[in-house]
Amino acid sequence: MEEIFGRRGRAGAGLTAPGKTGVTENMITKARTREAATDRLAGRTLWIPRMTYSGARMAAAVFRSVGIDAMVTPPSDQQSLELGGLYSSGEECYPQKVTLGDFLRIIRADDFDPDKTAFFMPTAEGPCRFGQYGPYLKRVLKDLGYADIPVISPTSRNAYDGVADHAPDMMRRTWWALVAADICRKLLLKTRPYETTQGDSDEARERGLDMLEEVVADPALRGRRRMAAMVDVLVRIRDRFRSIPARYTKDRPLIGVVGEIYCRLNNFSNREAVRRIEAHGGEAWLSDVCEWIWYTNWSQKSLLKRDGKSFSGQMLMAHLKSYFQHKDEKKLLGPFREDFIGYEEPHDVYADVLRPGWPYLPADGALGEMVLSVGKSIYLYAKGADGVIDISPFSCMNGIISEAVYHSVSRDHEAIPIRNFYFDASTSNMERDLDIFMELAISYGRRKQRERRYPPWFR
Numbered sequence: 298m299e300e301i302f303g304r305r306g307r308a309g310a311g312l313t314a315p316g317k318t319g320v321t322e323n324m325i326t327k328a329r330t331r332e333a334a335t336d337r338l339a340g341r342t343l344w345i346p347r348m349t350y351s352g353a354r355m356a357a358a359v360f361r362s363v364g365i366d367a368m369v370t371p372p373s374d375q376q377s378l379e380l381g382g383l384y385s386s387g388e389e390c391y392p393q394k395v396t397l398g399d400f401l402r403i404i405r406a407d408d409f410d411p412d413k414t415a416f417f418m419p420t421a422e423g424p425c426r427f428g429q430y431g432p433y434l435k436r437v438l439k440d441l442g443y444a445d446i447p448v449i450s451p452t453s454r455n456a457y458d459g460v461a462d463h464a465p466d467m468m469r470r471t472w473w474a475l476v477a478a479d480i481c482r483k484l485l486l487k488t489r490p491y492e493t494t495q496g497d498s499d500e501a502r503e504r505g506l507d508m509l510e511e512v513v514a515d516p517a518l519r520g521r522r523r524m525a526a527m528v529d530v531l532v533r534i535r536d537r538f539r540s541i542p543a544r545y546t547k548d549r550p551l552i553g554v555v556g557e558i559y560c561r562l563n564n565f566s567n568r569e570a571v572r573r574i575e576a577h578g579g580e581a582w583l584s585d586v587c588e589w590i591w592y593t594n595w596s597q598k599s600l601l602k603r604d605g606k607s608f609s610g611q612m613l614m615a616h617l618k619s620y621f622q623h624k625d626e627k628k629l630l631g632p633f634r635e636d637f638i639g640y641e642e643p644h645d646v647y648a649d650v651l652r653p654g655w656p657y658l659p660a661d662g663a664l665g666e667m668v669l670s671v672g673k674s675i676y677l678y679a680k681g682a683d684g685v686i687d688i689s690p691f692s693c694m695n696g697i698i699s700e701a702v703y704h705s706v707s708r709d710h711e712a713i714p715i716r717n718f719y720f721d722a723s724t725s726n727m728e729r730d731l732d733i734f735m736e737l738a739i740s741y742g743r744r745k746q747r748e749r750r751y752p753p754w755f756r
């Protein structure tokens with residue numbers, strides 16, 4: 298069980314008869330792939346883009362746990378935008394400009410050494426341009442004379458199974474780390490609006506990530522011991538958040554935040570949208586990273602079905618992976634049952650998110666974040682949210698398509714306010730319109746039928 302994610306190869310290997318030693322050709326191929334993948338990175342620092350601060354720190358720690366030196370790109374700044382703009386045509390997505398600019402800052406740094414550098418840029422299927430980020434980065438590197446710098450790009454087509462190319466249980470380690478990072482962000486967002494001393498929650502999150510990073514990066518921790526150590530740290534983080542002096546009152550509107558994954562989670566790109574919501578008297582429920590992983594799992598199974606592989610080794614492994622991911626997530630979330638009353642994330646991405654959104658955007662036709670944004674808006678409505686904000690980059694089709702159906706979603710759900718906010722390198726309509734949106738959310742809160750549940754310490 299402990300090795301189940303590492304057995305991906307063995308499920309596929311079931312197609313190849315084991316030799317006398319019990320070792321199949323596929324097992325040998327997998328081992329060789331891992332060796333080659335790790336060799337490619339030997340002596341290099343793998344730079345992880347900071348889509349989410351906590352998630353990127355955890356992902357880097359996972360790579361370090363298997364002997365790959367990995368670091369998070371430095372915080373984005375004006376130079377990121379300038380460099381990203383310099384090496385793109387202006388038609389690319391805003392997140393592409395930011396991530397490219399962040400990587401180019403590393404190349405421009407005084408201590409840059411191409412032989413000691415590698416970049417991490419996952420990719421995705423579907424109608425979105427994210428699939429072009431990796432190839433585009435490779436092209437820019439080639440144009441600059443750095444074609445030999447490796448770009449590591451696991452893909453959503455196989456639900457990022459390629460991550461395991463670096464170590465047998467890496468997929469599982471990464472999952473635990475992502476769940477823990479999401480928990481930390483959730484604790485931060487549900488505590489910070491109520492803290493009585495400004496900065497306490499940010500400080501607790503920062504120290505929490507330091508503690509988690511230590512455990513996640515520890516190569517000696519495996520299987521059950523790793524899980525126990527992570528749960529132990531999460532309990533300590535929980536207790537630290539619980540001890541923050543705070544005034545938990547029921548008068549803050551709860552604002553769901555959905556939208557394009559990078560822009561909604563990257564504070565630089567959305568210009569601290571969540572802090573702005575808090576400054577306007579609200580509390581934000583931000584759609585997390587794990588939601589995307591559940592979606593890619595669902596999508597992997599859909600693609601296998603479409604390709605006539607409903608009864609295949611690949612399908613069996615996809616189901617097993619989801620099963621164990623749920624099981625592990627439950628263990629990590631165990632200590633937070635009371636803290637997350639009223640903040641429960643969807644249990645089943647199809648039943649809780651995609652199916653409710655189907656009448657507006659069928660997930661077998663409209664792919665990617667737009668179906669998550671629409672379905673999650675309905676989920677948030679049912680949880681008693683007072684409004685939903687969709688954060689997207691200008692010109693992103695996810696935001697544009699979602700916006701086209703939000704009117705119907707809102708009409709069918711007690712006219713809950715749903716509003717798109719768009720961002721690019723220089724402008725956003727958030728500054729202008731957030732005041733009005735919060736007024737709408739407050740007035741909806743007074744007449745809404747869906748009551749919000751609260752943890753016991755709310756008054």
Ligand code: SF4
Nearest residue numbers: 390425426427690693
């Ligand atoms: S979701 Fe939108 S902004 Fe993000 S990569 Fe896709 S097209 Fe670009």
